[in-house]
Structures are given as structure tokens and as C-alpha cells.
Amino acid sequence: MAVPRVEFPLILVNLKTYKEATGELAVRLSKTAEEVSTRTGVCVAVAPQVVDLRMVAGTAQIPVFAQHIDPVGYGKHTGHVLPEAAAGAGCSGTLINHSERRLKLEDIGATVMRAKEAGLLQVVCVDTVEMARAVAPLGPDAIAIEPPELIGTGTPVSKARPEVVSGAVDAVHRIDPEIEVLCGAGITNGEDAAAALRLGARGVLVASGVVKAGDPHRALLELAEAVRL
Amino acid sequence: MAVPRVEFPLILVNLKTYKEATGELAVRLSKTAEEVSTRTGVCVAVAPQVVDLRMVAGTAQIPVFAQHIDPVGYGKHTGHVLPEAAAGAGCSGTLINHSERRLKLEDIGATVMRAKEAGLLQVVCVDTVEMARAVAPLGPDAIAIEPPELIGTGTPVSKARPEVVSGAVDAVHRIDPEIEVLCGAGITNGEDAAAALRLGARGVLVASGVVKAGDPHRALLELAEAVRL
């Protein structure tokens, strides 16, 4: 099964367990993302709940991410997300170590490895430059930096703490220049996203700024036009 | 969305992350379960991986269980299984606290409550009579007793340690006679299942005994005929 390819710059929308983005509403939002992606040529991806992965991936022609996978293989595991099962459902990538789902260090390493084996692009989330430096040696495809105190605030990290973004980009690239850095936390409009890209980020990780927007299409369009420039 | 109703005696097949029961193979096995259920009149349910829940529930006319749900609600939660999302995907029930996914006591209590709110039948797994006694006051619909040292061994608890089954049934019913007790661990054939029911269990929780069977249809049929008697 050929899944849509993730391209950078990337707008990655975490649907969390928001009511506005569960079940059929996840599909609707993903179709909106597809329209914006088609119109602007910018890669827009969504990370729905695991239960909605296959339905979303089967409907929208955009990359779909898992919000979390477990470092397990086929076999005797109950209540875990098998990387191969996520990939088989049409998933292109996965978040790892989101601030709402922190992992043990050894599990981050094992999950990155299992995701590679299953063909899932890995976006490891961290909250500080120091943590970005710690996960870079694990060789993930991308690292998203999100100071947790700004998540959901509407105050963008690219403005409030620009040195965190540029510092993370710099630190990560010293270790491995092929890792892309995304910028999250508090990003709601085009100006925030453009600022993030000027600081070296290759995309943004957003959630409520799009999902809870009065007009998600418009919010996404503004972000996409900003990162396209 | 009307989901199939769970009836007792119940044969509940945990598909774990077995390769033979992932993706399309989960659907195929669930169709087999449906055939056996139709033929025997015995309720046969399956617990596929969360990523396969909707596809399985949309194909087989049998109750589908989640292997795990999280005690969260709509909102800012990443990488969790929202009970309402599982229910919305066609799920009838959920396992809770499986030996491969043990929970904190307070989370077991909160998950039972959230499952009730979402309309999911709850099967809480425990490994000893003492633990059965501990979870009974939380008021789940069912408790599955599985001595972990027998899981996957082919040595059935109903034979190796019958006092665990009858003891759990007795202990649970003293606290709440409406809670059904299931029997797991090592059950592979009709004789094991019949023995479990004679000890007071109202069904069985099986996994490899069916999923890894050379002929799953035959294995399930034998179990169903045994619990029907």
C-alpha cells in the first residue's frame, strides 16, 4: 500500500482527542487539510487518534501520522500500537514522546528503531534544546521542539522564545544535519509559522490553533501560505 | 450506531498483536468467529488492536472489544484511546488491566467509570482471587481471572488450579452477584472451557489457543459447543 510521502516544509496537525476531530470529524478536518495542501502545494499532515487512522488514511490523500506507537513487535502484546499495524492502516509517520505521552529514554530509542523498520517517519517531541540534543543521536527523521509552558496558549514559541527554536536547530544539526526540526507550541497564525521557518525550523506542529479555530480551512491556509514563502 | 450486544456465556478472543490477527487477518478471523457464533448461538467476541477496531466492527456482526482504553475524555490528550472514540468505531466493550498492560488502581477505577459512560462493557483482568476481590467493588460488568504463569502454556487454569476459578467466582459474587467471571490462561479446547463453566465461570478469555490454532474455525467451534452445553 503506497502511502502519501511526507515533504518539508511540513504542517503537522495533532488532532489529540478533541471532540472536533474524532471519528467522522477527523475525516472532515483531514479533507480540509487535503484541500489546503492541494491548493498551496505545501505538505499538510494530520495525526488522528489510532482508532481513526485507517478511516482517515483511506479518505484523505495526505500523510497520516499516529500520535504514538509502542516499541513492540508481532506477538504477545495487549493494548499496544504495533508499528506495522499502523503502517498497514495507511500511516506515513508517527509522533514519539509527545509531552502528553512521555517515554523512557530506552523506549524512545526502541520506538525510533521500530518505526524505521515499519517504514514510518519519526517525529520525536522534546521541550528543551538540551533534550533535542539528547534525541538527535537516536537518528529520528525529525524533532519537534515544544516548550510545554506555551502549548495551547496562543503565544508562539517563535516569538516568545526564538532562541529555543534557533538553538534547537543549531544543536540538532551539529549532531546530524539531516534531521528536520519542527516548531510547536502556541502557533496559531501565519506570522508565527513564518517566524519559525526564519529561525531554521522546517515546519510546524499545531493542534488547537487549527482544530479549535472558528474556520480551520482559513487557519490552515494562512499557515500553509506562510511556510511556502 | 447500534453495536452487537455481549451475551453470556461468552467466548472472548484477544487478538493481541499476533501477525495472524492483524489488519485483514483480524477481519478474516472475526468472520470465522461470526460463523461459529451464528452456527452455535454462543456469543463469540474479538478484541483486535485499536487500529483495526473500526474495520473489524464494520465487517463482522459480533461484539468487538478494545484491548485497552485510557481514562481520558475529549480534549488535550495525545496517544491515548478515548472511550467514546472506541465506542464510536463500533466497539461493544473493552479489556482493562490485562496482564500485558497493568494499570494503577486509581486508573482501573477511572477506566471502569469512563467505559460505563461511553457504553462499553468492561472486562477487568486479574491474576489472583485476592485481586478479583479488589476489583469487584469497582463494579465492572465482568472480571477475567488469568493466572499469568499459565498464559500461553496450553495448561488450562480450569484443570491446573480449579480452586482459583471457583474461588474467584465465589469471592466476586459475595461482593456483587451481577458481575460475570471469565476464565483465561491456557484454555485451548472444549474440555478446558467446559471445566471452567462447571466451576462457575460464565465464559472464557482465549488468545493463542484460537489465533495460533492450525484451524481456528474448528478450535472456536469446539469451545462454543462446550460452553453451550
Place this chain on the structure above:
Amino acid sequence: MAVPRVEFPLILVNLKTYKEATGELAVRLSKTAEEVSTRTGVCVAVAPQVVDLRMVAGTAQIPVFAQHIDPVGYGKHTGHVLPEAAAGAGCSGTLINHSERRLKLEDIGATVMRAKEAGLLQVVCVDTVEMARAVAPLGPDAIAIEPPELIGTGTPVSKARPEVVSGAVDAVHRIDPEIEVLCGAGITNGEDAAAALRLGARGVLVASGVVKAGDPHRALLELAEAVRL
């Protein structure tokens, strides 16, 4: 080594990691507790940090509790609190499952059992009547009920939610009349403690109300005189 015996009614002071109750200050506070105990005849116990256990137990002639122990035995365990080591240091009992250190259900069961083997009196903490009912079958010596929303507030559970205390006492005693119930959360003065005992509690679990009091001796004395009546 003969350790002081725990008697009921009991005033149990959790020293947490409060600066006012770490190291030598833990010893000083424990000597204060000893004075109050001697003067009033009421059993007053303290739960210092593990690192301070032996020093406190070696100085004050009152029962000393661990704040947490692990369900491990002698052997290959690093960074755990061995029940036998706590007992060997002069400990009389232990808190289990405090709201700041919640455990998996199976670990609560295993810890109660290991504590019994090591000769430590067990006080399992819970936050609701339902959870009290869940841990009672595990047979601990005592259960402390602490609605977490009241901890550290100065609003005593015995006044704000008296039905939680009497409900817990009733629920626990239906299962096992030998288990003592303690009452925690928000208790700061004698009136609160007396109210708790009138509701059926056999003592109180306090922390900041004593440790952070301007005059801990006076605060403890008031509590002791109230529970003595």
C-alpha cells in the same frame, strides 16, 4: 530490634520532603512528637524520608513509618526500598499508594504482602470510598482516606465531606472489621480530628498542618487531646 508499637487512635505525621522536616529537622520534629505522645498517651508516629528513617528511629521513641516501600525482596534490585531494610532500620510501618506515589493494583497487593512479611504495619492510602472498598480485600492493617482535592487546603475532609469518612469506615468494615480507617486531607486542628473520630475514623494522617505549623508542638498537642477524648 524491638520497634515501638503502633496504637490506635493514631496521629500519623507525613514529613514528605518538607525542608522543615528533612535530616536533623526530621529528628527534632520527631522528638516533639514523642513529647506529645508521652504527655497525652496518644500514639503519634512520623513518616520521614527513607534516608532519614534510621536516624529518626534511633532517636525518638515513637513508631516510625516509611513513606513508601517497594514489593521487592533481597537480590538484584537497584534504587528500591526493601521492606526488610526499612524494618531493620527501626521502621514500624509504611504508607502505601500515597496520592503522591500511586501504584499499580498488583503492586499494592504485593507491597501489602511484603510489608506483612517484613513486620511492617501497612497504611494504604485511597481517595474515594470506592477505592477504600477495593483495597480492603487486600487485608492491610489500615486504610487512610484522603480526598486529594482537600490535601493541603486546610479544609478538613471531616467537615467538607463527612460522608466520605463515614462511608469509607462503613464500606471497609463490611469487608473486614479489623481494618482501621484513618482520615487525611486538610486536617489542621483538634476540632477536625475530633470530627473524624466521631465519624468512625481511628486516627488522622496529617502533613503540612503540623510540619508547617508556626508551633508544631502546640498543633500536635491539640490533635492528640482531641483524639484522646
Place this chain on the structure above:
Amino acid sequence: MAVPRVEFPLILVNLKTYKEATGELAVRLSKTAEEVSTRTGVCVAVAPQVVDLRMVAGTAQIPVFAQHIDPVGYGKHTGHVLPEAAAGAGCSGTLINHSERRLKLEDIGATVMRAKEAGLLQVVCVDTVEMARAVAPLGPDAIAIEPPELIGTGTPVSKARPEVVSGAVDAVHRIDPEIEVLCGAGITNGEDAAAALRLGARGVLVASGVVKAGDPHRALLELAEAVRL
């Protein structure tokens, strides 16, 4: 309180919860370590259980390590090891993320920082070169590499997998040349220890090889003479 200084090369003996190294036996073993240290001039340190920390530190004139500390501060924390309390009890350093006590990545970072603030030397344990590379950016004083499959086997990593030791040393020093690398797992005699140092390690982390030795003094002496060369 002046605590003994940690010097490299270092022999660090993890006492775990071994019966032979609990309570008074921890003191006895630490006195043995002191004798060997005095005789050879090599720094020998011990990591007893937290409950024994103060007693050991107050008796033996060698550096004492905690087996684990928590990333908490003074305040409302129950059942945690406060770094300042460990330091106040005479501790010189601490293990972090031992294979029997793995931590979340963010907690490793926070614990390293808290240990620095409390004046404790930090030895972070990892199991692979990749993980060594991940924790090096967190700036701990030392990293101990222990392939878990060799722990307690008597097959030394320095012989079975020398490339793991030299690889870790190289990887760590590229990131931060001031971090010392220790070598653990399976080391029982002087030859193993000498091999580890030839591969670039600056000491060894041992446990059963010393604690369970028929003659711990002799075992330690052999190790100390080997690393002194």
C-alpha cells in the same frame, strides 16, 4: 559536611538489595572497600540502599552513592528521594537510570540537573553506544555502559563486546570530552577491569562480582590493583 571526593579511575560497587550488603553488612562491606582504597590509593565507592546511606557514609571514609534519586525539590512529595536529603546524609554521588530503575528521558535530564544543584556526582547508566550518545548532551559527570544481557553473568563486557566500551568512550568524548565513562556488566576480576581501562573506560561499575564473592576484600583488591596500573 565535607564528603569524600570521587576520583577516577573509580571502582563503584552497587550493593543493590543484596542480603549480604544490607544494614550492618553494608557497613562492613564499605569498611572493606575503605581498606582496599587506602591500601591501593584507588578510589573505591559504594552505592548502598537509601535507607543505609547515612550509616555507611558516617562510618566509611569513601565516597557513597545513592542508587537512585528523584527529580524533586523540597515540598509536597511523598516516597521520593530528595537530592538534598541524600547529600545531607553524606552522599557524594548518585546512579541515575540504572537498568533496574529506568527513567523517562525528561526525568533523566531533570535528575542530572537536580543532582548538580545538590552537589552529587552523577553516573548515568545506559546499555548501548547509542544511548550513551543520547545522555552525553545532558552533561552528567559520568556515564556507565552496561549491556544488560551481560549483567550478573560473569562474562565481562570488556571481553565479550569490547567495541561497546571503546565505542561508548569515543561517542561520548566527541560530544563532551570531560565526561568519564565507566564500564559495567559481568566484571568480576582484575583482568576484566584492566581490559575495560585499556578500552578507554575510567573505572568499573560492579555488583555481584564483589558483593557475592567468597572473599570481597580479595575481589576488590584485585580490581583496584588492575585499574591502578
